Amino acid sequence: GEDVEQSLFLSVREGDSSVINCTYTDSSSTYLYWYKQEPGAGLQLLTYIFSNMDMKQDQRLTVLLNKKDKHLSLRIADTQTGDSAIYFCAENSGYSTLTFGKGTMLLVSP
Amino acid sequence: EPEVTQTPSHQVTQMGQEVILRCVPISNHLYFYWYRQILGQKVEFLVSFYNNEISEKSEIFDDQFSVERPDGSNFTLKIRSTKLEDSAMYFCASRLTGGSGNTIYFGEGSWLTVV
Numbered sequence: 396g397e398d399v400e401q402s403l404f405l406s407v408r409e410g411d412s413s414v415i416n417c418t419y420t421d422s423s424s425t426y427l428y429w430y431k432q433e434p435g436a437g438l439q440l441l442t443y444i445f446s447n448m449d450m451k452q453d454q455r456l457t458v459l460l461n462k463k464d465k466h467l468s469l470r471i472a473d474t475q476t477g478d479s480a481i482y483f484c485a486e487n488s489g490y491s492t493l494t495f496g497k498g499t500m501l502l503v504s505p
Numbered sequence: 506e507p508e509v510t511q512t513p514s515h516q517v518t519q520m521g522q523e524v525i526l527r528c529v530p531i532s533n534h535l536y537f538y539w540y541r542q543i544l545g546q547k548v549e550f551l552v553s554f555y556n557n558e559i560s561e562k563s564e565i566f567d568d569q570f571s572v573e574r575p576d577g578s579n580f581t582l583k584i585r586s587t588k589l590e591d592s593a594m595y596f597c598a599s600r601l602t603g604g605s606g607n608t609i610y611f612g613e614g615s616w617l618t619v620v
């Protein structure tokens with residue numbers, strides 16, 4: 396079945412850039428998503444990218460997609476303490492449901 | 506901005522009891538979902554619902570679980586005879602149409618603790 400893998404933990408200093416990486420196995424993935432989950436809260440959609448795109452930028456967020464390597468990354472510029480959260484990579488194809496990774500915990504220190 | 510709302514935000518129940526988790530999807534959405542997240546684990550798909558019937562379900566969604574859209578706004582997940590391992594955060598989600606280009610919006614979750 397489909398699988399999505401992420402590194403579990405990332406620690407950065409405030410003001411630095413954060414890069415969270417994700418790999419997936421389903422070559423038919425058409426959309427890839429990044430969700431943010433703050434402690435005790437729900438899943439907030441941050442951004443998504445269509446599989447025929449290489450890059451998408453949205454303010455401080457940059458998503459890079461390498462479809463050949465099935466690798467997705469989320470770069471957060473000028474990371475703030477409020478960005479501390481768990482970030483989930485997810486994918487789906489066609490009418491299928493979302494497959495999530497285990498999430499990457501981002502810790503931003505002052 | 507429209508949002509998916511869920512109640513209760515937290516429920517503690519005794520093993521063997523029945524639980525109903527409620528969701529109000531975004532009003533013009535047609536596809537509804539339940540996902541769950543056991544503490545420290547992946548977010549897992551449970552079931553999808555469209556046109557008043559289940560369209561897809563995972564292995565987790567066995568006879569213990571059922572979903573219903575009792576009226577035009579609510580979407581419920583019933584868990585019969587809860588077990589300790591049912592303790593998890595349950596997320597409701599909705600999407601305008603079924604195509605992957607339409608974003609799935611999640612609620613804030615209902616945290617279920619079975620004791």
